[in-house]
Amino acid sequence: MIPKTIRIIPRLDIKGSNVIKGVHLECLRIIGDPEEIATRYYRGGADELIYMDIVASLYGRNNLLDIVEKASTNIFIPLTVGGGIRSIEDIRQALRAGADKVAINTYAVAHPEFIAEAAQAFGSQCIVGSIEAKRTGEGKWEAFTDNGRVETGLDAIAWAEKLVSLGAGELLITSIDQEGTAKGYDIELVSRIAPRVSVPVIACGGAGKSEDIVNVIRAGQADAVSAAHIFHYRKYSIAEVKLALAVADIPARGTTQLS
Amino acid sequence: MKRIVIVDYGYGNLGSLTRTLAHIGACPITSADPREVAAAESLIVPGVGAFGDGMAELTGRGLCEPILKAAKEKKPLLGICLGMQFFFERSLEFGEHAGLGIFKGTVRKISIAKKPFCKVPHIGWSALLPSSGASWQGTILDGIPRGKEAYFVHSYAGYAEDSSAILAQTEYCDSIFPSVISAGTTVGVQFHPEKSAEMGIHILRNFASW
Numbered sequence: 001m002i003p004k005t006i007r008i009i010p011r012l013d014i015k016g017s018n019v020i021k022g023v024h025l026e027c028l029r030i031i032g033d034p035e036e037i038a039t040r041y042y043r044g045g046a047d048e049l050i051y052m053d054i055v056a057s058l059y060g061r062n063n064l065l066d067i068v069e070k071a072s073t074n075i076f077i078p079l080t081v082g083g084g085i086r087s088i089e090d091i092r093q094a095l096r097a098g099a100d101k102v103a104i105n106t107y108a109v110a111h112p113e114f115i116a117e118a119a120q121a122f123g124s125q126c127i128v129g130s131i132e133a134k135r136t137g138e139g140k141w142e143a144f145t146d147n148g149r150v151e152t153g154l155d156a157i158a159w160a161e162k163l164v165s166l167g168a169g170e171l172l173i174t175s176i177d178q179e180g181t182a183k184g185y186d187i188e189l190v191s192r193i194a195p196r197v198s199v200p201v202i203a204c205g206g207a208g209k210s211e212d213i214v215n216v217i218r219a220g221q222a223d224a225v226s227a228a229h230i231f232h233y234r235k236y237s238i239a240e241v242k243l244a245l246a247v248a249d250i251p252a253r254g255t256t257q258l259s
Numbered sequence: 260m261k262r263i264v265i266v267d268y269g270y271g272n273l274g275s276l277t278r279t280l281a282h283i284g285a286c287p288i289t290s291a292d293p294r295e296v297a298a299a300e301s302l303i304v305p306g307v308g309a310f311g312d313g314m315a316e317l318t319g320r321g322l323c324e325p326i327l328k329a330a331k332e333k334k335p336l337l338g339i340c341l342g343m344q345f346f347f348e349r350s351l352e353f354g355e356h357a358g359l360g361i362f363k364g365t366v367r368k369i370s371i372a373k374k375p376f377c378k379v380p381h382i383g384w385s386a387l388l389p390s391s392g393a394s395w396q397g398t399i400l401d402g403i404p405r406g407k408e409a410y411f412v413h414s415y416a417g418y419a420e421d422s423s424a425i426l427a428q429t430e431y432c433d434s435i436f437p438s439v440i441s442a443g444t445t446v447g448v449q450f451h452p453e454k455s456a457e458m459g460i461h462i463l464r465n466f467a468s469w
Contacts, residue, residue, distance in 0.1 A: 073281075095274060098274055125380065198379070199378065
């Protein structure tokens, strides 16, 4: 029995005023209205939500923050905002708009000390280190930035440990190879990071069926699981995923009495 | 509805709490002014961050007195997360620090099992369970089913000496800690009701209606 509940976190990739979805973080398709989609997930039992600005626009004139601000008046679960954050002021704006945490990738690669500075200013619980990882060989992954477009030369596992040592309070690990494919998570990648770091790891990228989620928890030791595709395309509801977790003896909010 | 003052001592993000209270029709004000805090009909002490730094801010801003006074005068007083931990006598987070001493006991790091999935900080949803003999009727947990989960983010917890002060406890990675403490109208919650969906709203509504 896993001695805690595992979180299910729908991810909303935002472009302009729409939720979009891609494959391998590219080939974007419009899914719909963020408010409507987020409300559906909230009511359906989502444990948190992640909003990702996939064009990483400058925060000063950002649609995403309007979307989050609206969401935060009727969605009362933790909200994480990411994409293009590059200053303490960006974080402050995101929090003011209603975010509880920010996910940081690109800017941290060029300026690792920014993670430490942000954790110092807002607390580690507020800073999610985001890694987009691409498999480069047997048991090897490289961290990418800018939605999987730009290579960094950083070993994804070493970078994960570095982000935690700098003060990231959680890690969001997205597999670029699996993202949008619905062929399952990169379990090996998650299993190399999650047991090794002292902070929770959110696995992201590849969920096509509820078994994929069960597997990345059981075999990958993911502390939380993010998914977009299966929820956006209504393949599964959050309740159905949680029921599958309960059947697999994995505790989740709302099902602990069932299992 | 009573006018709620959220004590602002320079820490943390008060936006979520303000929004959730607005949602239930309470119209909270945030204040760092000891006079305004002293004049409040109902008080919330929020908080994230380190205990020592937070207490230093409360003390430096002259906010300890009005909080203690509110407790003594039996005004509704709610501590959330670090705000709850301030209510204890002491904390062992980064050295030993004195707290407000409303509840007897010590704030200590939660001591969890060495098992897969077991990590500190405790981040996520965990169940509230009644401690032995505690009834939730007429308390801040009135109407909350036992076993309902709330959203936690913390590494430390306040271990109350007086078990009758513990309204609910929570188990995480084989470790049990008090998650709701209460004495009359003074209540502390280790989780974040403002981020705990409908159950959290229900708890804040209970508090606001006192």
